[in-house]
Amino acid sequence: LTGSEWKKPGELSGGMRQRLALARTLSMRPEVLLLDEPLSALDALTRANLQDEIIRIWEEDRRTVVMITNDVDEAVLMADRIVALTPGPQATLGQSFPVTLDRPRDRTTLNFNPEFRTLRNEVTHYMTSINREARQLGQVREVRLPDISPYDFTLV
Known part of the structure; x- marks a missing residue:
């Protein structure tokens, strides 16, 4: 999201909005992370990148993730x-x-x-x-x- 700090939500791409939503959720440090189809509206490349990002976050924290897909x-x-x-x-x-x-x-x-x-x-x-x-x-x-x-x- 670097370089987009001053953009309004409507100016962000779908992938950026999904990253922001994930970051907001993670900032609260929940014990269980519920993701309800977080990647369904994204293009294939952005979807793959965010899949990798979610996996990386899980590998670091090992918190429970319930993902609906x-x-x-x-x-x-x-x-x-x-x-x-x-x-x-x-x-x-x-x-x-x-x-x-x-x-x-x-x-x-x-x-x-x-x-x-x-x-x-x-x-x-x-x-x-x-x-x-x-x-x-x-x-x-x-x-x-x-x-x-x-x-x-x-x-x-």
């Missing part, structure tokens, strides 16, 4: 344990998956690690199956895309 790869890269949430308004804790991959984890080689691929497949399969079950039981609204094509629009 919809990205299975991100969860496997960053977590020691993945706990899936069941879908729907009455979401509960679902299956827990221990992440036993050695640290530090290198995102460029992780895809070639058979343990990573196995865990990723297990988590993805579980998430897919509980979502399918919830839809069949009517617990989750089905998303239907509108039946339109580019030809349905007129440029004005």
Whole structure:
């Protein structure tokens, strides 16, 4: 954030705002850090940089971090344990998956690690199956895309 000390919040990029929010939270020295999809709205490069920053902070302080994400790869890269949430308004804790991959984890080689691929497949399969079950039981609204094509629009 160096060089941006006098900027207004609206003048900061999304990544800078996320870093600032994380810094504000860390300044209070909480015992548990709850991050609710902190990286979901960021471009891939900024997201990777902030993932590394969060991991670095965790390695220094070893405080408990609970991070909510919809990205299975991100969860496997960053977590020691993945706990899936069941879908729907009455979401509960679902299956827990221990992440036993050695640290530090290198995102460029992780895809070639058979343990990573196995865990990723297990988590993805579980998430897919509980979502399918919830839809069949009517617990989750089905998303239907509108039946339109580019030809349905007129440029004005």
